[in-house]
Amino acid sequence: MISPRGATVTDNQPNSTAIYRFSLDINTSFNGTDLLKLRLLAGSADSNDNAAGFLEPNLGSTLDFAVPGTEQISLARLYYTFSLTPNLSVTAGTRMVAGDFVDKNRYANVSFRDFSTQALVNNFLLLPRPGGAGAAIDWQPNQGSLSLRAVYIASSAAENLPENQQFFGGGGVNDIRLFPVSGGGTAGGLFGDPYLAVMELEYAPTRSLTVRLQYSRGEVLGSNFQALGTNFDWAITPKVGIFGRYGYASYPDTTVGDIYPSYWSAGVSFQDLLRKGDLAGIGIAQPFIVTEIGNATQTNFEAFYNFPLSESIRITPLLQIISDAANQNSNGAIVTGTIRTVFTF
Template sequence: MTKTQLTTQFTLSQVIGISFITVLIAFPAQAKNLENGQKQVQSVSVTHRVDETNETDEQTSFYIPVLENPTENSELVGQVTSVNQLSDVQPTDWAFQALQSLVERYGAIAGYPDGIYRGNRAITRYEFAAGLNAALDRINELIAAGLADAATGEDLETIQRLQEEFASELAVLRGRVDTLEAQTATVEANQFSTTTRLTGQAVFAANAGGFEGENLLSPTGEIFRQQDPNATFIYRVNLDLNTSFTETDLLRVRIDTGSGGPNDNAGGFLEPNFGSTLDFSAKPPSNGNFGLGRLYYTFSPLEHVAVSIGPNIRTTDYIDRNSYANLSFRDFSTLALTNNYVLFPVNGPSAGAAIDWNVGDGPFTIRALYAAADAGNPTVQGILRGTAPFTSLLYPGNTSATADRGDRGLFGDTHQGMVELEYAPSSTLALRVQYSGGRIFDQSFDAVGVNAEVAIAPWLALFGRYGYSQYRDTAFGEIEPNYWMAGIAFPDLLQEGNLAGLAIGQPFIATEIGNATQTNLEAFYRFAISDNIQITPVIQVVNDPANRSENGTVVTGTVRTTFSF
């Protein structure tokens, strides 16, 4: 056992005073035995911080000695009733002088931290016991270091006699230390308090764009747009209140707002059906209105299992994540490139639950969720929110306030269930397979998907998605839309924290809708000004928008600035 020896020595009364203070803030109890056949001296360890120079701290351990064969614990910690035990130890007493001699001969610790001499004074028997401990500790060090001859037989007999005369005090001190140890353990086990942290994000974006030709047609062939939109300056803000009650759970309350909604940008204004809008514009409440963006509680009932439940969740928060194409404020902004488009007919505010289970802390993770788009509505009427833009095309009229097609509520129409199996043997490779199914506007749907990503090198990654779905009894009959996207990413391009990406995809391949297939392309370069500020120029190109070959190409440009705090 190694301990730091303070070289400065003061009087015995100083030894005892500072040692007694140390005893009162004691931590774990320990035992120490003398070696080489010497008499056994048991000790209880406590720690005291000494600052002699006011510049550096030295940590010194003290030990409270106890008899080798103490009496029963009930007696050791019992009330002291002997008058002799309660009396002070005077500087003229034999015990005082004997201990002072040991201190001086063996260099035991002495003095107050400020080095001021306090004078010879009478001390209590408990203070004396603490001082005795310091001397015993020093002698134990000498014996442990192989210097057994340094302690004479006469000194050992003196120590034994002192131990016998102060056995009760030493035992009581040990009981106090044991009690403090238990109390400290209780405090450490319960020291976490309910904590709420505020985090947030603000996105500013300047956007402009236009299309080739005189007008744009809708997927059904009607004239939809006849002129280019004006340039806009748009925004999105979200504030998260993150509260933990047990340090392993999370209650999240998100308040968010935005500018004009999905149509405040050129992509969303010119092609609103198949995900060409900026994703960060489509999600929050618009026109400066504040709303509840998230409200859920996440906890871990078992190791490696996380369960989330709440009246306001988003399906895309839990399924189909990708390291390079998922968060519109961080990577791609085009809605159809951030998630598998045909897999999420329910992608807005919903009530439900999700589970994430990392099997055996290994490469496999299973995720599942259930979401109801209108869980708070017990009737069959009212505006249905929380569905993807393409659902309005497939089921026209069903999102209006007078729509009465299908039940509502938690288990009625519209709802969605999803399952995902992920295989990620390393941080550079992940493969995910998914199933999605449920009912939308009183009609069933099913969809399957694949999501993959691989980092070929620290500076190069490939990723992609594929989806196949069936939507029944739509305005176009029973259709089987397909989806795909693929991309390449360049992490840390030119500077650590930067990211460049290029992706192309076809969000809604369905021969029943239009006479062509829309193709979306996006390129961006995210430049990290700092850990909290990022500027990202974005270019979007939409060919055959709305699945119509008559439509000219749509081109938009955006400069996105993200502030995170």
């Protein structure tokens, strides 16, 4: 197995592993229309615990719930949402993640419920630095079919969250660094480098169809980036739906020059497929389509079947297949199987 830059990651087959994550949400409302969100989090801290994420850590193959965190309980979310008008809500906080407010999808967005591969959970190019302190707005004029959302995140205004907040590639000597190893420095603070700003326009002409148009930009290590995205979900019937995402980005002055990667994902979802309350899905993504890195295009596949054992326990067998991993055609297919068990209280 080789990395995007040609170095050997490993020659050995991975072993079976166990991964855990504990999340406690404390939601408080003072008037019925507001929300004070506090989330405590702890989980596996070893980066080798997830085979797909160890063999291919750069391009969104990691299971979203398996991203290395900390075994100590830490603060993962802290923000307050309130309504300025019946059509406009505002959020501000010191622990926020952009994906909580934009790039949602009814079929591919919640890694403990549906797809778990990171490249299927969110647009891989749109949110490269999603966590920190910031603010968000959600405006739905006249409670109609159009909604406008905006999020601003300053990563250095607060300590990093225990989710994956690294730059693409994480910074290892054999990883991709989309931003310069030593750029213009970081100003820090609430309005300095690094930061991420996202705008999203959502159109929902019916209850069954939603389309989103997105734009993000930001700065990391003195280097600017911009991305365009689109995202849709369509409930063809109450039990069958399809979804898709597309992204195109500009990353100047990277360690491999100026690059313009694109991304896409698509899939189908089934509800009550074999028994009432179950959920199944099949998805495919090409997270980083670019000619400057590797000699092929990585493709991620995932299939899962989520069924309830009880009201509080759900079990999900899932299969991941990664072809041309790390954009290298010399890499054989990575095939991993996972049993995801979720306990809710």
